Amino acid sequence: MHTAESIVKPAKGIRDPYTNKRMKIVHWPPTDKEKMIPLVKKIPKGTLKTLHFCAYDERLGQAVMVCDGDVSFYMVAQVDLLNLAYEDLEVLARNQIRATEKYEEIAKGWTAAVVSAIHIRTKGFGGLKDRLGGESDR
Numbered sequence: 001m002h003t004a005e006s007i008v009k010p011a012k013g014i015r016d017p018y019t020n021k022r023m024k025i026v027h028w029p030p031t032d033k034e035k036m037i038p039l040v041k042k043i044p045k046g047t048l049k050t051l052h053f054c055a056y057d058e059r060l061g062q063a064v065m066v067c068d069g070d071v072s073f074y075m076v077a078q079v080d081l082l083n084l085a086y087e088d089l090e091v092l093a094r095n096q097i098r099a100t101e102k103y104e105e106i107a108k109g110w111t112a113a114v115v116s117a118i119h120i121r122t123k124g125f126g127g128l129k130d131r132l133g134g135e136s137d138r
C-alpha cells in the first residue's frame with residue numbers, strides 16, 4: 001500500500017529530554033479523500049410506538065426498525081440506542097430483533113444493548129444516580 005510522502009524538518013530548540021536528540025516535525029500533505037462521518041438521525045420521542053419489527057441487516061451491518069407509513073430507522077452502532085427515549089427503548093425491549101441464523105449472535109448483542117440502554121437511562125452509568133440519591137428521569 002502506497003502512503004503519502006511526508007516532509008520532515010528539525011524542530012528548532014526542542015530536544016527529547018531522554019535522548020537529548022533534536023525533535024523532528026513531520027508535515028503530511030492533505031489527502032484527496034473525504035472523510036465520511038455518519039451522523040445519527042434523531043428519532044422523535046414515541047416514534048417506535050408504531051413499530052412493526054426490528055431486524056439486523058447483514059448487508060449494511062445495521063439494525064433496522066420499521067414503523068408505520070414506510071418509516072424506517074437505521075442504527076449503525078449499539079451506542080446509538082442511548083439517543084432513544086425511555087418509552088422507545090421499552091418498545092424495543094418487548095420486540096425481538098430478527099436475524100438470519102448466521103447473524104443470530106450479533107442480534108443478541110443488540111438485544112443486550114437495549115437492556116443496557118434502559119439500565120443507563122434509569123440508573124445512570126454504574127448506578128451513579130442511585131448512589132447520589134438522584135431520581136431517575138424516564
